[in-house]
Amino acid sequence: MTTLPRTASGERAAALLPQLTAWRRHLHANPELGFHEHQTSAYIAAELAKFPHLIVTRPSETSVLAVLKGGKPGQTVLLRADIDALPITEENSFEFVSQNKGVMHACGHDGHTSMLLGVAKLLSESPEEVNGEIRMIFQHAEEIGPGGAEELVQNTSLMDGVDVVTGLHLASQLPTGVVAVKPGAFMAAPDSFQITIRGKGGHAAHPEQAIDPIAIGAQVVTNLQHIVSRNVSAIDNLVVSVTYFQAGTTHNVIPDTAELMGTVRSFDPELRARAPGLLERVIKGVAEAHGATYTFQYDMGYRPLINTDWVANKLMDIAKAEVGENAQLAQPSMGGEDFSAYLTKAPGAYFNVGSGNELLESDYPHHHPRFTLDEESLVTGVRMLHAAALELGKPS
Numbered sequence: 001m002t003t004l005p006r007t008a009s010g011e012r013a014a015a016l017l018p019q020l021t022a023w024r025r026h027l028h029a030n031p032e033l034g035f036h037e038h039q040t041s042a043y044i045a046a047e048l049a050k051f052p053h054l055i056v057t058r059p060s061e062t063s064v065l066a067v068l069k070g071g072k073p074g075q076t077v078l079l080r081a082d083i084d085a086l087p088i089t090e091e092n093s094f095e096f097v098s099q100n101k102g103v104m105h106a107c108g109h110d111g112h113t114s115m116l117l118g119v120a121k122l123l124s125e126s127p128e129e130v131n132g133e134i135r136m137i138f139q140h141a142e143e144i145g146p147g148g149a150e151e152l153v154q155n156t157s158l159m160d161g162v163d164v165v166t167g168l169h170l171a172s173q174l175p176t177g178v179v180a181v182k183p184g185a186f187m188a189a190p191d192s193f194q195i196t197i198r199g200k201g202g203h204a205a206h207p208e209q210a211i212d213p214i215a216i217g218a219q220v221v222t223n224l225q226h227i228v229s230r231n232v233s234a235i236d237n238l239v240v241s242v243t244y245f246q247a248g249t250t251h252n253v254i255p256d257t258a259e260l261m262g263t264v265r266s267f268d269p270e271l272r273a274r275a276p277g278l279l280e281r282v283i284k285g286v287a288e289a290h291g292a293t294y295t296f297q298y299d300m301g302y303r304p305l306i307n308t309d310w311v312a313n314k315l316m317d318i319a320k321a322e323v324g325e326n327a328q329l330a331q332p333s334m335g336g337e338d339f340s341a342y343l344t345k346a347p348g349a350y351f352n353v354g355s356g357n358e359l360l361e362s363d364y365p366h367h368h369p370r371f372t373l374d375e376e377s378l379v380t381g382v383r384m385l386h387a388a389a390l391e392l393g394k395p396s
């Protein structure tokens with residue numbers, strides 16, 4: 001058991017635990033998918049309306065913005081929480097299990113929302129201690145491209161005048177209480193692709209009269225793996241995963257087509273730009289060698305999330321002050337995050353707060369039907385975001 005440093009943010013956050021838990025459980029029981037967070041955003045706005053000094057607006061149909069003008073001059077700081085859930089059927093059995101069948105908070109966004117409500121409450125209780133302006137955005141649709149962040153950045157004035165932005169993701173793979181921060185490349189660009197191999201169907205007993213898209217598709221899958229191992233330097237980070245292969249209807253018919261889908265993950269913009277060409281060269285070569293044709297579609301996902309060094313370093317200092325030796329250097333992740341959209345407009349950094357606890361079985365991976373949170377992690381998140389708002393708001 002590590003003893004945490006005693007700080008004002010820490011003590012105020014700890015006292016909020018029952019309220020944070022109540023918010024999180026309400027949200028967990030009532031999940032909504034991205035772009036459909038109508039009840040969720042109404043609930044957030046109603047809770048924010050209970051706090052003094054906040055200006056609460058709705059920048060888009062299902063997002064909520066709370067602004068607190070501090071009593072002292074300083075920077076404009078944006079804090080972000082995402083609020084959407086996933087199309088997953090929950091397999092947990094606790095009393096606040098999802099009431100919206102087939103939809104589940106399986107990524108921890110219920111926790112993120114609860115934490116930002118907590119920060120709004122703490123900041124609104126003593127605006128005189130706040131520098132500058134703190135904007136708190138409860139962002140819709142992180143899980144569905146093109147993402148809520150992009151919409152807010154492109155279509156609203158949310159980022160106008162913002163000096164620095166931060167936010168966090170809970171991480172079930174890290175123990176509760178850990179805060180992990182990393183300067184530079186933190187999360188990958190999650191691109192996706194679809195391939196159709198078009199052969200010639202026929203009788204399974206006479207493959208010589210057919211062009212078998214299954215055999216060709218299998219070779220495409222194998223050869224795509226060579227891109228990472230043989231076309232890209234081991235120093236660069238690239239992932240190519242084929243995640244879907246669909247063909248055929250029965251045992252004695254060679255089908256006409258095979259459908260494949262997958263994902264490509266990268267950090268480096270140049271490597272990312274090269275990836276579609278590298279994939280297509282393989283697909284074209286294999287298909288043509290066997291007399292098949294193909295269609296290939298490549299979709300760019302969110303930008304890679306590259307933390308601004310000075311912001312990440314400052315967050316690391318805050319983490320050391322708040323959680324002592326639980327402050328860690330984060331590992332980069334091949335997962336994607338639309339937080340990267342905010343970083344096109346202002347410097348900033350995203351970080352992780354551990355929520356994994358074996359005893360509470362809160363160490364299932366994110367997006368798993370049994371994913372859940374150790375609610376103690378909410379306190380860590382609030383103390384970090386509250387301290388960050390106060391620190392980053394100070395005049396530069």
Ligand SMILES: [Zn+2]
Nearest residue numbers: 107143366367
């Ligand atoms: Zn997720």
Ligand SMILES: [Zn+2]
Nearest residue numbers: 107108109169
């Ligand atoms: Zn998430």
